[in-house]
Amino acid sequence: MSGVGALFLRDLRLVWRRPGDVAVVLAFFVVATVLFPLGIGPETNLLARIAAGILWCAALFASLLSLDHLFAADYEDGSLDLLLLAPWPLELAALAKCAAHWAVTGLPLAILAPLLGVAFGLDDRSLLVLALTLLVGTPALSLIGGLAAALTLGARRGGALLALLALPLCVPTLIFGASAIEASATGEGFMVHLAILGALALVSLATLPWAIAAALRQAGE
Amino acid sequence: MSGVGALFLRDLRLVWRRPGDVAVVLAFFVVATVLFPLGIGPETNLLARIAAGILWCAALFASLLSLDHLFAADYEDGSLDLLLLAPWPLELAALAKCAAHWAVTGLPLAILAPLLGVAFGLDDRSLLVLALTLLVGTPALSLIGGLAAALTLGARRGGALLALLALPLCVPTLIFGASAIEASATGEGFMVHLAILGALALVSLATLPWAIAAALRQAGE
Amino acid sequence: MADLHFLANPARFRRFSRRVLPALSIVTAVALAVGLYWALVVAPPDYQQGDTVRIMFLHVPTASLAMGGYLLLAALGASLLVWRHPLAALMARATAPVGATYAAVCLVTGSLWGRPMWGTYWVWDARLTSFLLLFFLYLGHIALSRAYDDSERGDRAAAILAIVGAINVPIIKFSVDWWNTLHQPASIMRMGGPSIDPSLLWPLFWMMGALALLFATLVLLRTETEIDRRRLEIAENQD
Amino acid sequence: MTTALLDVSGLSCRRGGRRVFDSLSFSVAGGELLALTGRNGSGKTTLLRAIALLVPAQAGQVRWQGEDVRADREAWCRRLAWLGHQEGLKGDLTVAENIAVAERLRGHVPEPARLQAALLAFDLDRLAHRPVRTLSAGQRRRAALARVVASQAPLWLLDEPLNALDAAARAALEAALSTHLAAGGLAIAATHAPLAGARALELA
Amino acid sequence: MTTALLDVSGLSCRRGGRRVFDSLSFSVAGGELLALTGRNGSGKTTLLRAIALLVPAQAGQVRWQGEDVRADREAWCRRLAWLGHQEGLKGDLTVAENIAVAERLRGHVPEPARLQAALLAFDLDRLAHRPVRTLSAGQRRRAALARVVASQAPLWLLDEPLNALDAAARAALEAALSTHLAAGGLAIAATHAPLAGARALELA
Ligand code: HEM
Numbered sequence A, B: 001m002s003g004v005g006a007l008f009l010r011d012l013r014l015v016w017r018r019p020g021d022v023a024v025v026l027a028f029f030v031v032a033t034v035l036f037p038l039g040i041g042p043e044t045n046l047l048a049r050i051a052a053g054i055l056w057c058a059a060l061f062a063s064l065l066s067l068d069h070l071f072a073a074d075y076e077d078g079s080l081d082l083l084l085l086a087p088w089p090l091e092l093a094a095l096a097k098c099a100a101h102w103a104v105t106g107l108p109l110a111i112l113a114p115l116l117g118v119a120f121g122l123d124d125r126s127l128l129v130l131a132l133t134l135l136v137g138t139p140a141l142s143l144i145g146g147l148a149a150a151l152t153l154g155a156r157r158g159g160a161l162l163a164l165l166a167l168p169l170c171v172p173t174l175i176f177g178a179s180a181i182e183a184s185a186t187g188e189g190f191m192v193h194l195a196i197l198g199a200l201a202l203v204s205l206a207t208l209p210w211a212i213a214a215a216l217r218q219a220g221e
Numbered sequence C: 001m002a003d004l005h006f007l008a009n010p011a012r013f014r015r016f017s018r019r020v021l022p023a024l025s026i027v028t029a030v031a032l033a034v035g036l037y038w039a040l041v042v043a044p045p046d047y048q049q050g051d052t053v054r055i056m057f058l059h060v061p062t063a064s065l066a067m068g069g070y071l072l073l074a075a076l077g078a079s080l081l082v083w084r085h086p087l088a089a090l091m092a093r094a095t096a097p098v099g100a101t102y103a104a105v106c107l108v109t110g111s112l113w114g115r116p117m118w119g120t121y122w123v124w125d126a127r128l129t130s131f132l133l134l135f136f137l138y139l140g141h142i143a144l145s146r147a148y149d150d151s152e153r154g155d156r157a158a159a160i161l162a163i164v165g166a167i168n169v170p171i172i173k174f175s176v177d178w179w180n181t182l183h184q185p186a187s188i189m190r191m192g193g194p195s196i197d198p199s200l201l202w203p204l205f206w207m208m209g210a211l212a213l214l215f216a217t218l219v220l221l222r223t224e225t226e227i228d229r230r231r232l233e234i235a236e237n238q239d
Numbered sequence D, E: 001m002t003t004a005l006l007d008v009s010g011l012s013c014r015r016g017g018r019r020v021f022d023s024l025s026f027s028v029a030g031g032e033l034l035a036l037t038g039r040n041g042s043g044k045t046t047l048l049r050a051i052a053l054l055v056p057a058q059a060g061q062v063r064w065q066g067e068d069v070r071a072d073r074e075a076w077c078r079r080l081a082w083l084g085h086q087e088g089l090k091g092d093l094t095v096a097e098n099i100a101v102a103e104r105l106r107g108h109v110p111e112p113a114r115l116q117a118a119l120l121a122f123d124l125d126r127l128a129h130r131p132v133r134t135l136s137a138g139q140r141r142r143a144a145l146a147r148v149v150a151s152q153a154p155l156w157l158l159d160e161p162l163n164a165l166d167a168a169a170r171a172a173l174e175a176a177l178s179t180h181l182a183a184g185g186l187a188i189a190a191t192h193a194p195l196a197g198a199r200a201l202e203l204a
């Protein structure tokens, strides 16, 4: 097995050792989502109208919240040095770590979101689209967040700074994710939105690992 | 000067060394607030309708994100041992740290929020109520978040699970905070909500420092 | 880039800016004074908007210059990362707050203008929103470059952010435009009239030039102070 | 014979369900330095933490002048100076600030002269105004030791104080220890290297 | 005379704008152990990191068999085994898992027999299935050393390898080092304690 695969599996195993961490992220997602009906009131129309936006925003926050430690743990315990000294490109290491992050947050979020969508009165087709957009869009969030996490390594107040850097860059993903659902709810086609979402994810995939690797090299100095 | 005051001032000084940190939390608050219109759509009426929920939610995120390192930094660099060994009650240390956190996040958030409320089309009275509820409610958020931060310190599954329980504890604060604003917007009285919010803050103040101290003692073992 | 290469050395930059700055400052001051007089006194009030139209003379130039400033930031970031020009880092440090200030001025003047024109300080219009996000990118850059003890690390991290951000600005702009055409805004608004009268256009051009000069002056001045600060830091470190 | 100030009797500790040591008894008199030795994992750190009440003991007692220290935890904390594996220094504060803050946390008002002397003892005067983050491993360790010296606590608990120290710093530590002991202080140090003038206690 | 495998010439490094060392030159032959000594803050850690290309050198070169190591970074990484101040172990993984994962990250398929031998060398066989989180300081250090031994890299870079080790572990390390050197390997260790059979290089 290659080093990249080993890194991916190691990160999954570390999460597996503490299933609570994933649970916290998912719980955060649920709490953040449930909060709105509580805060806004029970009008079904209104809720269905804003469901897409709320669910996507909550998913965005949940994935950023969990990104905080993506590289920080490796940085603090010295494992980052081992990654920097691995005899294969650091870009691949960045990719493997973001992939592992996606597998334990983006993926479960995409599975969980339709359940919450029901509570907002979304119709079946919209629920499907919701899951699809999250599936296609969250990899971009993991990568953008990964870049922010790498840039803030060793900086204090990592969490908030990370979010400040990542949020504006996440806007396109958020917009197309939410609007796909809305388009489907109003009966328009959502494929264009989904295609753009996919394109955004591919562009992130093609460019951000380099930026992340560059940021990690800085941190090792 | 007492040890508690010294701890409070130390934390403030640590923030002061990087004044950017406060700015970052505030900027995060602003960015997070801006994301919701992007997800939901730009209709002014709709936005004014849900502004209270959004602003309160964003305040919650901003305080949680910045809480992440409240005790973790002390835990990792060994300062927590020094706090545990300070010759005065650990409960006071917990309180001092949460107070410092509130002073650099909750307080500025309460001041900044009305400016954002303008962008959402809130009327003047609601803006005032928004600031008031945040002023009264954010101490509870700092304390609850502090408990979650203490519980997850070096946590194995148990801690993460308890942190999961801490999140829902924020829900009452949020509900009463958001509904006070809504009540004021619809012309009802908001004093009841505000009073309940104050009561929640007082209850947190009276109980949570003990819980936090207990969690910190565990982490020291 | 040849010029930048020549100026990459802080000492040489120093000599250059010593020679240029005094003249530049004077030209800037004169241009601003003339421009403000023209814009605030000479130019006729708009037949619809009255005197509030004068906000435009500040609003429009700061908007374009803030956008151009981010490109400059990205270029400086690239020359730091690729050629390791030490001066690029200092200039980026100098540029970011100036750009952010211009963006803030544009936002504030826009809001003040919006109150009489639209009846509200803010609407979630695509252009406004994407500009707001640009302002956040500036803030992120400033915060990141100051988040480290080792200022060189902050410089390089911020440079990476500036480059990624510059790639993203068009994408953000595109997506926000898309977003706003999907949902029609509730309020009736359109930026600017159908055409601008020449009596307003010329002072506008002039102000654009004057504010560009101001931008350059501020960046040069701040770069000088950044050089001094870095020198001081190194001297302090030398124990 | 000097009377023992610190009395440990029948102390037992577990970590993660595993017995670390059982019914350990010893006592330390004023002016005495006790060196805890023993192989890795024999429980030196655990013992130090148990004495400081940072980990609960399964059984047994720690007594100071005959009184169980758990009876008045705060008074006990006031008597302790602690140096752990982790130094407990804030990277963003300077060396001098770190020591002053630690003093304040112990409820003292820091005396500039005393702090200055502690810094000088470990040759830190030139580093006093550097943020701790920019120090080397040994420089950090020295800063933490200066904090212990500045505390004027009667009992020093030191976990591997010699780690990362160069020869000059070792000598400085031994000098500081002998001053402390001469003034009637006590010290317990977990260590793998020999410490001058120490009575050794080997954990099995 | 053996020819030098590793050649460092004219190396200069800065940290945080401060000069740490200037035009340092030395070379290490196969079978040789170089001990970096010098006072705290003299730049031992920085030198090791510069050799590993973890911090950029201001000037100068590191050559392996005459070739600049920056020319082929990956080949160079394959030749290195690294032990830093921080061990680089994951607290939630067991000792055996940590070593196996480290091997995989270096692109090797871990051989059970070799891992087992490395564990045995540092008396870790009984701890192999304990999560690293529950280990004492010295036990962690041993685990990190076992990882170095298991790597079979020709050049070992060790930052204060003796820290926190007990006498048995020190002996084990010296034994492992002499096996490594006998097989033609090289090692550079920053250390404050004497290391048997080492040629010392003192940083000013
Ligand atoms: C906070 C609110 C506002 C923001 C953030 C904002 C932002 C901008 C931006 C980014 C530009 C582009 C400049 C360029 O492309 O070179 C611009 C141009 C312009 N804005 Fe605003 N603006 C705001 C409010 C207003 C208001 C209320 C008016 C007047 C009704 C206005 C009138 C104009 C005009 C006339 C132009 C130049 C013409 C054009 O390029 O179409 N803006 N503004």
Ligand SMILES: Nc1ncnc2c1ncn2[C@@H]1O[C@H](COP(=O)(O)OP(=O)(O)OP(=O)(O)O)[C@@H](O)[C@H]1O
Residues within 6 Å of the ligand: C150, D133, D134, D135, D136, D137, D138, D139, D164, E015, E016, E017, E018, E020, E038, E039, E040, E041, E042, E043, E044, E045, E046, E047, E190
């Ligand atoms: N991140 C940093 N930023 C600024 N200066 C640093 C940094 N790290 C180390 N230094 C400085 O660089 C010099 C060399 O440090 P280094 O860690 O290499 O020393 P060392 O020889 O390993 O010391 P020790 O024996 O204490 O481990 C020291 O003066 C130190 O203060």
Ligand SMILES: Nc1ncnc2c1ncn2[C@@H]1O[C@H](COP(=O)(O)OP(=O)(O)OP(=O)(O)O)[C@@H](O)[C@H]1O
Residues within 6 Å of the ligand: B221, D015, D016, D017, D018, D020, D038, D039, D040, D041, D042, D043, D044, D045, D046, D047, D190, E133, E134, E135, E136, E137, E138, E139, E164, E166
């Ligand atoms: N958090 C923990 N959970 C479970 N077991 C632990 C924990 N910490 C230490 N142990 C175990 O307790 C025993 C004693 O550890 P301790 O750290 O006290 O040893 P030590 O004598 O200080 O060793 P060293 O010389 O390596 O520092 C060891 O066997 C260790 O594995």
Ligand SMILES: [Mg+2]
Residues within 6 Å of the ligand: D044, D045, D046, D159, D190, E136, E137, E138
């Ligand atoms: Mg120990």
Ligand SMILES: [Mg+2]
Residues within 6 Å of the ligand: D136, D137, D138, E044, E045, E046, E159, E190
């Ligand atoms: Mg070192």
